[in-house]
Amino acid sequence: MPHTPRNTQPFAGTRDRFGPELRQRDYAQSVLAHYAHTRGYDRLEVPALERKSSFSRQIVGASPWPEWNPKGVFELDVPDYGPGHTRTYENTPAVLIPEGTVSVARWLASVMPAQTLPLKVFYDLPCWRNEAVDTLSPGKAREFRQFGVEILGVASPAADAEIITFIDGALRALGVPEHSVRVRISDVALFRTLAEQSGFEEQTTVAVKECLDALAECRAGKDPDRARELTTRLNTLLAGRPAETVRRWQAMAHHDSGDIDPDLLATLGEVAPGHLEQLASTTQALRQAGLNTVIDLGVVRSHEYYTGLAFEVDVVLEDTSFVEIAGGGRYDHLIGHFASHGPGTVPASGFAFGMERLLAVMDACGAFTGAPTHQRSHHFGPSTADRLLVPTSTGDPVRDYLRAYTATRGRTDGQRVDLWVGEAADTNSLHRYAQARHIPETTSC
Structure with missing residues (x-):
């Protein structure tokens, strides 16, 4: 076959990388790994191939990540050959992993009950999503990397606070100014309960969730021109519902005060008693600890496996902003879907950085100006702290x-x-x- 220029190019949405760009990523990864080790976390590595069944509706729900489409994963069959590749013992549908959390949950289910809980793990993984080629951009590619942290096996809200302080501390270790980090938090349990009380079918629940999450992004500064269209879409989804139901959803969708005020509590307090009060208490405690934290009830995370506290993290600089460079929350049921002989519910909380977004933030903060010369210690024994x-x-x-x-x-x-x-x-x-x-x-x- 004659050689053509097309054969020298990678697939759209993937890139060849060389030189300074990789040195920057190597540096960021080393800082993050070192910081994780100083906080008592151990590294976990999972394969790039995951069984397709791990992303089935029974395990991850109807929307494993934002803008979910079943065609959005790279599917392939993995044949188990016999000697000489002349016989196939089994042919298993698989995917290239589109994110890290599901594989982490699957791994924990595979090693229970041998592991002592809680477990604190971090990972740095290549991920793949088959995005529509006409939507690709520098911030939205088919191949990307995630750095994530998970605390597995503890239900205390202290674990949620630990995850949020980890993000703040990691960003400062990477050279991001302390007061530029903004954490937007909510409680997915409030959304889930209101959707159930409203009698939403699954398709409507997912559509409303994606509207709310996108409106929250608009408030944070990401493509705010979408707000009118999103509001129209939400109003269409709520058309014909009882007035009280519509009023509650509008309060969720357009919450912009950053706090739980008396009017909001009067409107939504009875939906999930105690949740708004706990959210307000957590926010106040985080603020007192020096973290710039705001409440936005639209932050519901399109991932269906989230069950409680949810958050998104932005970096707001003097001349530019980076919205949602990290996101995460509590997911107390995902691991239990994998564990055939373990407990039905294994509480967990975690987050992930998009590395490409993180590198752009570091560049804007001047983190790569000059040559970083940080001395880092390494520990090879069994102790994690x-x-x-x-x-x-x-x-x-x-x-x-x-x-x-x-x-x-x-x-x-x-x-x-x-x-x-x-x-x-x-x-x-x-x-x-x-x-x-x-x-x-x-x-x-």
């Missing part, structure tokens, strides 16, 4: 965790410090955790 710090319990796990976090932030003298996010009173679990991770010292704070 030098010290396990246990917050003193006052009955409010989020505030207890954040008090301990702020007391140690930047004052660890190079030690790897793992902050306990389980119940402080559960000393048996605490000791099992420290023993399983070979952490030599446990102290209270």
Whole structure:
């Protein structure tokens, strides 16, 4: 076959990379990995191939990620050949992984109950989504990388606070100015309950969720011109519903105060009693710990597997903004769908950076000006941390965790410090955790 220029080019939405760009990515990945190790996290690597059944409706729901379309994954069959490739024992439908969380959940189900929970893991993975070629852009490609962190096996809201402080600390380690990070949080349980009370069928639930999440992006500054069209679409979806139902959904969709005010509480407080109050308390505690946190009830994350606290993270600089460079939340049912002999529900919380977006942020912040010369230590033994710090319990796990976090932030003298996010009173679990991770010292704070 004659050689043509087309044969020298990669597929649309993928890129050859060489030189300075890769050196920048290598640096960012090394900083993130080092930071994760200093917080007591261990690295997990999963294969690029995942069974197609892992992304079935029974496991991830109707919308595993924003703008989900079943054609949006790269599918292939994986044949198990016999000797000489003359016989096929099995032919399994598979996909190139489109994101990391599902594979992490599948992995944990495969190793339970051998692992001592909670587990703190991080990963750095190539991902693939078969995006429509006419929608491709520098920020939306078919091949991209994710750096993610998951806390597996703990239901305490302190784990959610830990994930958010991890993002803030990691961004500062990468050179992002401290006060430029904005965290927008919500509670998916409120959305789920209201959708059920409204009698929405699955298709309507997914469509309303995507409208709300897109409107939240508009408020954050991403393509705000879409807001009118999205509002019209939402109104069409709500047409014919009872007035009280419409009023509640409009309050969710257009919430822009950043707080839980009395009118909002009067409108939505009865939908999921206690959730708005807990969201307000968590936000106040995060603010007191120095994190720029706002409440936006439209942040419902299109991923169907989220069950509780959800958040998106932006970087707002003087001359530009980067919306949703990270997103995540709590997903308490996903792992249980994989575990045939484990518990039906394994609580978990996590997030992921889009590495390409993160590199653009670092470049705008001047992180690559000059040659970074950070000295980094490496640890090859079984210990995941030098010290396990246990917050003193006052009955409010989020505030207890954040008090301990702020007391140690930047004052660890190079030690790897793992902050306990389980119940402080559960000393048996605490000791099992420290023993399983070979952490030599446990102290209270």
